[in-house]
Amino acid sequence: MAAEGPFKGKKRFPRMMRLLGRLGSSPLPPEYGDCRVLLFPRGRGFFRALHAAIRRARGSILVEYYLIRDDRTGRALAEALALAVRRGVRVWLIYDAIGSLETPSAFFEDMARQGIEVTPFNVPSVRRGLHWFDRRDHRKMVVIDGAMAFLGGCNIGDEYSGLLQGTGRFRDFGFSISGDAVGDLVRSFCQTWRMERGGPPSVPAGMAPDPFLARRGRAGVVIVSGGPQQRGSYIRSAFLFHIAAASEEILIATPYFVPGLRLVRSLMRAARRGVKVRLLLPARSDVPLVQFLGRSYYTPLLKRGIEIWELTGEILHAKVMLVDGIRTILGSANLDQRSFHRNFEINGIVMDARFGVQVRRMLSKDLRAARQVTLDAHEGRGWVSRVLERVIGLFGRFL
Numbered sequence: 001m002a003a004e005g006p007f008k009g010k011k012r013f014p015r016m017m018r019l020l021g022r023l024g025s026s027p028l029p030p031e032y033g034d035c036r037v038l039l040f041p042r043g044r045g046f047f048r049a050l051h052a053a054i055r056r057a058r059g060s061i062l063v064e065y066y067l068i069r070d071d072r073t074g075r076a077l078a079e080a081l082a083l084a085v086r087r088g089v090r091v092w093l094i095y096d097a098i099g100s101l102e103t104p105s106a107f108f109e110d111m112a113r114q115g116i117e118v119t120p121f122n123v124p125s126v127r128r129g130l131h132w133f134d135r136r137d138h139r140k141m142v143v144i145d146g147a148m149a150f151l152g153g154c155n156i157g158d159e160y161s162g163l164l165q166g167t168g169r170f171r172d173f174g175f176s177i178s179g180d181a182v183g184d185l186v187r188s189f190c191q192t193w194r195m196e197r198g199g200p201p202s203v204p205a206g207m208a209p210d211p212f213l214a215r216r217g218r219a220g221v222v223i224v225s226g227g228p229q230q231r232g233s234y235i236r237s238a239f240l241f242h243i244a245a246a247s248e249e250i251l252i253a254t255p256y257f258v259p260g261l262r263l264v265r266s267l268m269r270a271a272r273r274g275v276k277v278r279l280l281l282p283a284r285s286d287v288p289l290v291q292f293l294g295r296s297y298y299t300p301l302l303k304r305g306i307e308i309w310e311l312t313g314e315i316l317h318a319k320v321m322l323v324d325g326i327r328t329i330l331g332s333a334n335l336d337q338r339s340f341h342r343n344f345e346i347n348g349i350v351m352d353a354r355f356g357v358q359v360r361r362m363l364s365k366d367l368r369a370a371r372q373v374t375l376d377a378h379e380g381r382g383w384v385s386r387v388l389e390r391v392i393g394l395f396g397r398f399l
Contacts, residue, residue, distance in 0.1 A: 029222050029234075035179030036217030037350050041362045043154050044162035046174035047073065050142060050150050053176070054080045059207035061091045062143040062189045066099035066136065066332070067155035070107040072163055074156050078107070082114035091116045092201045094192055096137040097123040099155075119196050121344075135228050137192065138343035140332050141185060145209035148178045149185045151331050151348060153255075153319045160317070167284075171314035173362065175330060177348060178215050184223035188346060219352035226333065226345040233340040235333045235347060240266050242323045242349070246275045251322040251363050253280040255315070256287065257294035258336035264297055271304045280366055283310035290336070292388050295378070302375040309370040322363065325356040 040046035054061060061084055068074050081091050093111065095103075097120040112118045121137040142150045152174030158164040160172050177185075190200040208214075226235035243250060243266045250270060257279070259267075271277050279301070285291035298308055320330040331347030333339040350356075 032181040035221040056210040063093040069157035073161040085115040139346045147209035148213040170317040172317040181221040222349040224347045236340040254335040256334040256336045278307040282316035308373040
């Protein structure tokens with residue numbers, strides 16, 4: 001069991017029980033103990049560790065990404081996977097057809113020629129109907145030998161790996177998991193592959209992984225897999241559950257903030273009972289329409305004493321929530337309606353105070369590079385911004 005952090009967790013259990021009642025019959029994913037979780041606070045370190053683990057692969061590599069670019073980072077991954085195939089490793093790769101629309105088809109065709117089994121997710125098709133067109137695979141993960149997984153917000157591209165300099169560079173991070181929780185990620189990948197190809201990949205079983213990949217630790221881990229096929233949003237329910245359980249502090253970083261009324265009310269209730277709530281959002285976004293819509297939520301949050309900070313310099317793309325210094329939710333999902341209802345997402349919930357210390361240290365550094373939004377300054381924004389917020393809000397569910 002993960003060690004307790006700096007907060008006592010007063011009144012946590014009754015709040016969690018009340019929330020479980022509101023969530024109804026949604027199944028709770030299992031918690032796996034004895035997991036080893038490593039944080040990579042910057043993209044450069046994340047990709048360095050990912051490539052080192054790929055070189056250790058003995059049996060299988062599962063790759064699932066929303067965006068894979070044909071740039072230095074994308075070509076380096078393709079080469080690493082091809083080398084793994086040449087030494088006898090089976091490699092399966094899923095990429096989102098719309099997310100990777102700008103990547104030449106020749107890039108993926110070359111990977112297939114190298115022996116990598118490649119499939120695009122949800123290629124636009126009349127057969128599936130228009131309602132399915134908006135469903136995207138937003139996950140970002142690599143699973144090696146069923147023993148170690150890499151997750152986070154980083155797509156495969158130079159702007160995430162630190163190779164792209166200047167105003168286009170993204171602020172993101174990643175993490176790895178070893179232990180029994182990785183089995184849930186393998187099952188999630190196989191379900192997605194079956195959805196596209198009609199059958200699961202024949203992932204080899206019984207091969208002993210490299211001892212480094214299979215190392216155990218002391219963290220508890222829950223894997224939350226979300227998708228539009230679910231009756232309710234498991235991703236949103238996990239956020240709501242842990243916000244309701246907070247006793248002292250909630251730290252959130254997210255690039256796309258369209259939380260909806262339920263989550264906004266949950267944050268305001270937390271602030272009302274004395275929880276310190278801080279949001280780190282982008283000062284400059286790669287999707288300006290979403291940023292305009294997100295800022296329409298600022299006023300009620302600021303009036304409740306919730307702190308809002310906007311990261312300057314790099315474009316924020318990190319997605320993480322730290323609760324009471326103990327529980328961390330991180331992965332591919334944003335705090336927006338698309339992640340809750342229309343994307344296939346994958347998050348990890350890490351219960352470990354030591355990991356929480358690392359996350360807080362990372363977020364504290366980002367907060368020092370951010371500017372705080374005050375209620376007076378926000379209320380003084382121009383009428384053009386207010387009109388845009390209202391107009392964009394009419395289409396908020398589709399952003």
